[in-house]
Amino acid sequence: MNINLATTAPAEARSESELEARARRLAMQYSCSDAQEILRHAMEVEFPGRIALVSSFGAESAALLHLVSEIDKSIPVIFLETGKHFAQTLSYQRKLANQLGLTDVRDIRPNAEDVEAQDADGGLWKRDADACCTLRKVAPLASALDGFDAWITGRKQFHGAGRINLPAFEAAAAHIKVNPLIRWSSEAVAEYAAVNDLPAHPLVAQGYPSIGCWPCTHPVAAGEDVRAGRWRGSAKTECGIHGAAS
Numbered sequence: 002m003n004i005n006l007a008t009t010a011p012a013e014a015r016s017e018s019e020l021e022a023r024a025r026r027l028a029m030q031y032s033c034s035d036a037q038e039i040l041r042h043a044m045e046v047e048f049p050g051r052i053a054l055v056s057s058f059g060a061e062s063a064a065l066l067h068l069v070s071e072i073d074k075s076i077p078v079i080f081l082e083t084g085k086h087f088a089q090t091l092s093y094q095r096k097l098a099n100q101l102g103l104t105d106v107r108d109i110r111p112n113a114e115d116v117e118a119q120d121a122d123g124g125l126w127k128r129d130a131d132a133c134c135t136l137r138k139v140a141p142l143a144s145a146l147d148g149f150d151a152w153i154t155g156r157k158q159f160h161g162a163g164r165i166n167l168p169a170f171e172a173a174a175a176h177i178k179v180n181p182l183i184r185w186s187s188e189a190v191a192e193y194a195a196v197n198d199l200p201a202h203p204l205v206a207q208g209y210p211s212i213g214c215w216p217c218t219h220p221v222a223a224g225e226d227v228r229a230g231r232w233r234g235s236a237k238t239e240c241g242i243h244g245a246a247s
């Protein structure tokens with residue numbers, strides 16, 4: 002008996018599988034493309050006006066922000082303002098956005114009532130880091146992405162763990178994630194920044210190759226994994242905005 006999945010599957014499952022099929026098609030189509038080609042297609046052809054860049058304005062963020070600004074300086078740039086960033090990150094965000102001429106950088110904050118209810122003393126990160134990331138990153142990002150079809154990330158395969166097999170396009174919940182820098186190495190990021198005269202995050206020179214919130218970010222020794230200073234001493238390796246597979 003032939004079963005027509007297109008008409009028998011629930012609408013939600015159907016749209017999810019359509020999203021996954023679209024992501025797989027794009028990932029195959031752009032599997033050998035460079036970052037500029039991937040970005041141009043995503044921003045100008047596939048998702049025009051329906052795509053945002055999510056940036057932490059961290060140690061490796063400048064290259065992707067520059068690449069995107071070369072295509073469209075008015076693209077929405079989502080910055081998760083957790084309230085726990087280093088002061089250096091906040092000043093770097095303003096400096097870099099200004100230098101690149103980005104016109105729509107959005108500081109996305111956690112819901113104030115939720116913070117009061119769940120983290121009134123500001124110490125949730127010590128008690129339950131996963132809950133803190135959900136409160137300050139995952140939930141605010143989900144709201145901020147309403148109205149977009151896709152978002153751009155700066156994840157790279159060399160970061161290891163679940164990122165080794167990252168594709169250029171992937172389905173994630175109701176969106177497609179675009180990962181134009183998957184094949185970039187740390188050296189390629191540094192070279193791109195140097196050639197384009199991009200400022201470095203001030204904490205990089207102090208031994209921070211990966212930078213998030215101050216309570217959960219520590220310097221890294223020579224030879225350690227680039228993300229070894231994130232949630233040091235715990236099994237946690239991701240904030241949760243990319244899901245378990247990232």
Ligand code: SF4
Binds near residue numbers: 135213214
């Ligand atoms: S990285 Fe740390 S401080 Fe920032 S949201 Fe997650 S647990 Fe909280």
